[in-house]
Each structure stands twice: as structure tokens, then as C-alpha cells.
Amino acid sequence: MQEWRTMTPDPILWNDWHPVAARCTLDPGRAHHTVLLHVPLVVTIDAAGTIIARRNDGAPLQQCERYGLVWVCLGTPVQPVLAIPEADEPDRPPVVVGAIGVRAAGPRVIENFLDLGHLGYVHAGYLGDDPQTRVLPYDVAPLPDAGVHGGLIATRCRMYQPKASPAATEGFLVDYFYKVERPLATCLYKDNPVHRDRFDVIYLFVQPVTEVTSIAHPLLLCLPDGTTPAALRAFQQIIFMQDKPILENQRPARLPLYDGAELPIGADRSSVAYRRWLAAIGLRWGVITATEAAGAPR
Numbered sequence: 058m059q060e061w062r063t064m065t066p067d068p069i070l071w072n073d074w075h076p077v078a079a080r081c082t083l084d085p086g087r088a089h090h091t092v093l094l095h096v097p098l099v100v101t102i103d104a105a106g107t108i109i110a111r112r113n114d115g116a117p118l119q120q121c122e123r124y125g126l127v128w129v130c131l132g133t134p135v136q137p138v139l140a141i142p143e144a145d146e147p148d149r150p151p152v153v154v155g156a157i158g159v160r161a162a163g164p165r166v167i168e169n170f171l172d173l174g175h176l177g178y179v180h181a182g183y184l185g186d187d188p189q190t191r192v193l194p195y196d197v198a199p200l201p202d203a204g205v206h207g208g209l210i211a212t213r214c215r216m217y218q219p220k221a222s223p224a225a226t227e228g229f230l231v232d233y234f235y236k237v238e239r240p241l242a243t244c245l246y247k248d249n250p251v252h253r254d255r256f257d258v259i260y261l262f263v264q265p266v267t268e269v270t271s272i273a274h275p276l277l278l279c280l281p282d283g284t285t286p287a288a289l290r291a292f293q294q295i296i297f298m299q300d301k302p303i304l305e306n307q308r309p310a311r312l313p314l315y316d317g318a319e320l321p322i323g324a325d326r327s328s329v330a331y332r333r334w335l336a337a338i339g340l341r342w343g344v345i346t347a348t349e350a351a352g353a354p355r
């Protein structure tokens with residue numbers, strides 16, 4: 058089975074919005090070159106702060122800016138850029154972590170973000186620790202009020218974390234919930250060590266470059282707890298750099314959606330739910346469908 062293909066763009070992703078750059082990293086003196094769904098793009102900012110994204114081949118695209126990110130839709134948008142109500146709360150301005158290239162399929166990157174089982178191993182000393190690595194039972198359900206393709210929510214997630222965030226001075230049992238709102242957009246809500254009655258919100262948007270290469274755009278909506286944006290960014294970069302080699306060594310490169318495909322951890326209900334949801338909505342990008350696995354012509 059081929060590890061990657063050059064294919065007709067997936068209609069779900071083609072007609073959705075994807076981040077392709079962050080305003081804070083654009084420079085009037087230098088064009089930002091990137092690729093979205095195999096399509097080369099260039100993003101520029103002028104001295105007045107106006108941002109323009111263009112396809113290299115001159116074909117039209119849709120663009121907008123939200124949460125400090127530049128968003129592009131190559132087709133006809135079927136819905137707006139994801140709404141994030143917490144981004145409107147004045148005490149937690151969005152913090153862009155930066156664009157992190159990863160040689161992995163977009164759905165693999167999302168699935169890894171959802172995987173509670175890896176926290177105690179891959180992020181030992183931060184988001185989990187040996188021997189408290191057991192994944193406690195949690196619930197996964199369809200996400201109410203989701204976008205046109207639906208979504209998922211995983212609730213009652215709990216994990217002992219020695220250093221849940223830069224502000225954490227001691228370990229504690231962290232309450233979480235996760236949402237998957239688009240095929241390549243996910244977020245988690247987790248306890249803040251200072252504001253115990255509100256949640257920090259961490260989004261992960263994945264820019265699909267090719268089927269097996271991606272650019273991760275984490276976005277933080279964290280409560281004021283004395284941590285600087287630079288410290289928040291640095292912490293998330295450490296966490297993502299721990300994930301990167303794991304992601305880049307997963308095989309097959311594309312996420313298998315057929316019954317009986319490997320799963321990283323038996324207890325990982327959200328992985329199973331994510332794969333089933335992608336199969337149900339008919340995503341074809343970065344995945345191995347049951348039809349393909351059965352050897353039928355695509």
C-alpha cells in the first residue's frame with residue numbers, strides 16, 4: 058500500500074478554512090511561502106499591516122484573519138472559521154505558539170493530541186508521570202452544536218500531572234475535556250493551577266500540506282496566572298517537540314480507518330471515536346479508508 062498519494066483534493070478539507078501563517082511571524086521584508094493541500098501559497102504583509110495570501114498559480118482563494126492567524130479556504134467555504142467564544146474573554150488574549158512542521162498526516166497529529174495514554178510516557182515529568190500512567194475511564198460522545206460535519210467531545214478525563222502548565226508549582230490531578238470540532242481542529246480544556254473554577258483552553262489546528270506532512274498551529278487561550286506569553290509558547294514548544302518524533306515514526310503514515318486497524322492504546326476510546334467519525338463523514342485525506350484497505354480501486 059502506498060504511504061502517500063497525489064490525489065484529488067478532499068472536498069471536506071478543500072471547502073474548509075485552514076491556518077497558513079501567524080500575523081506575529083510575518084515580516085514586510087520577506088514573503089512567507091507555504092503549501093496547503095498540495096497548493097503552493099505566498100503570504101505577505103505590508104508596512105501598514107495588511108496581509109494578503111495568494112496562490113502561486115494565481116487562482117482565487119478565500120482568506121481572513123482570526124485569533125492572530127491567517128486562514129485560507131481554497132474552495133467554497135461551507136462554514137465560517139471555527140468560533141472560539143473564549144477568544145472574546147478580555148483576560149485571555151489568544152497566544153499563537155508558532156508554526157511547527159511535522160512529517161505526519163494531519164489526522165495522525167489530531168489523534169495524538171487526543172491520546173491520554175501517551176501523556177505519562179512521552180510527556181513524563183510534565184503532563185503525566187510513571188507510575189501514574191493509567192488512563193481512567195472517560196466518556197466520548199457526539200459534540201452538540203458542532204459544525205456541518207459534527208464533532209466529538211471527550212469528558213471526565215483526569216490525569217495526574219507533575220507540571221500541567223508553566224504556572225504549576227506542584228503536581229495535581231487535572232480535569233480535562235477535549236473537543237474535535239473539525240477534522241483537523243481540536244482543543245482541550247484543562248484546569249488552571251490558579252483559577253480552579255475556569256479552564257485554560259488549548260487549540261491545535263493542523264494545516265494539511267501533503268497527505269503525510271503537516272504544519273501544526275497551536276493556539277493558547279490561557280487564564281492570567283503570571284505566566285508570560287513567551288513562557289507559554291516555550292512550554293508548548295517543549296511538549297510538541299516531545300510528540301514530534303513519535304508522530305514522525307508512526308506507521309502506516311496515513312491514519313487507518315478500517316476495522317481491525319492498529320490502535321496505540323486499548324483504553325483510548327477517543328482514538329476509536331475519532332477514526333469512526335472520520336470514516337462516517339467520508340474524509341479521504343491522510344487516512345486509509347476501508348475501501349482502500351480492501352483493495353478496491355479508488
Ligand SMILES: [Fe+2]
Pocket residue numbers: 169170175179180296299300
Ligand atoms: Fe503529546
